[in-house]
Amino acid sequence: MTLNRITAISTLLASLLLALPASAQVLPEAQLSVRLPLAKKPTTRPMGVAYSPVHQRYFVADGGLGPVPGSMDITTSRSEVHVFDSSGKYLQSALPGLDNRAIYFNPNTQHIETITYNVSSNAGFTPGTGIYSLEINEKGELTENTRDIINFNPAFGDAATMPSYDAKAQRYYAKQERSNRVWVVDPKQREKVTEILLDLDAAGARFDDISDHFIAYTGVAGEELAVLDVDHKAVLVFDLNGKLVGKSVLPAGIKLLSQNHYNGVGYSNGMVFVYAEREGEFGTYLGFKVSDQAAQ
Numbered sequence: 001m002t003l004n005r006i007t008a009i010s011t012l013l014a015s016l017l018l019a020l021p022a023s024a025q026v027l028p029e030a031q032l033s034v035r036l037p038l039a040k041k042p043t044t045r046p047m048g049v050a051y052s053p054v055h056q057r058y059f060v061a062d063g064g065l066g067p068v069p070g071s072m073d074i075t076t077s078r079s080e081v082h083v084f085d086s087s088g089k090y091l092q093s094a095l096p097g098l099d100n101r102a103i104y105f106n107p108n109t110q111h112i113e114t115i116t117y118n119v120s121s122n123a124g125f126t127p128g129t130g131i132y133s134l135e136i137n138e139k140g141e142l143t144e145n146t147r148d149i150i151n152f153n154p155a156f157g158d159a160a161t162m163p164s165y166d167a168k169a170q171r172y173y174a175k176q177e178r179s180n181r182v183w184v185v186d187p188k189q190r191e192k193v194t195e196i197l198l199d200l201d202a203a204g205a206r207f208d209d210i211s212d213h214f215i216a217y218t219g220v221a222g223e224e225l226a227v228l229d230v231d232h233k234a235v236l237v238f239d240l241n242g243k244l245v246g247k248s249v250l251p252a253g254i255k256l257l258s259q260n261h262y263n264g265v266g267y268s269n270g271m272v273f274v275y276a277e278r279e280g281e282f283g284t285y286l287g288f289k290v291s292d293q294a295a296q
Helices: 005-017
Strands: 026-037 047-050 058-062 081-085 090-094 100-106 112-115 131-136 142-150 165-166 172-175 181-185 194-197 226-231 232-236 244-249 266-268 270-275 284-291
Touching: 026 058, 026 232, 026 270, 047 270, 047 284, 058 100, 090 142, 100 165, 100 266, 226 270, 232 284, 244 284
Parallel strands: 026 244, 047 100, 047 266
Antiparallel strands: 026 284, 047 058, 058 081, 081 090, 100 112, 112 131, 131 142, 165 172, 172 181, 181 194, 226 232, 232 244, 266 270, 270 284
């Protein structure tokens, strides 16, 4: 084979490799991309974060203080939702009256939607439970008006679960407490579609090391699910079979407290958000990029 022919073949192979789509890769070290410093004390417990590309706003939901079962006096939650612009500047707070657990942007409806505590009715029926959309007016301001999407559904399992939404498949992933189990939920069905078992052993973690109620759906092929490993200060990334595909280590100086096991974590705009209670006067949500293929 002549030198020119070898060179031509090598050039062709190189161009073919460059033409292949880049594969997703979990970043060994998480990259801090945005800060959302809270401008007021959380009304209850800081829960998750959503980002609306339509309004270029972040929404931080508080959760807790829901209606008391059987009470006719308290029918709404006192939990607020706090709004920030895309740079992390605080804009406003509103009181939709929901005991929020998970909040997310639904590209199919173009709405910010929230999942309440006890969406499964696992703790007994209470008013104001289910999935709701939040109203944003023509000025881009969050109002106190909501619209119900679905009522309680036992397919979500645990009462305190913080599910995430796959808009393409129109299904939810609901982490079950004190376990490595994630239930796949079709909101049109009253039983789980299937169950995913996260391989925590491969990550050197136990169920009580990770966020107890939260699971992120990233939308990145092969890296679809992510959980916060509170005890080891890392984000663990799994595929839809529960296989560990990578670990993204958080900065060593970050201070995670016991509440990060139960709340103060979310996923939006291609980032995992972690509530750092001791950063700033009222705490700060830190947004970390953990994959080089995450869309922002």
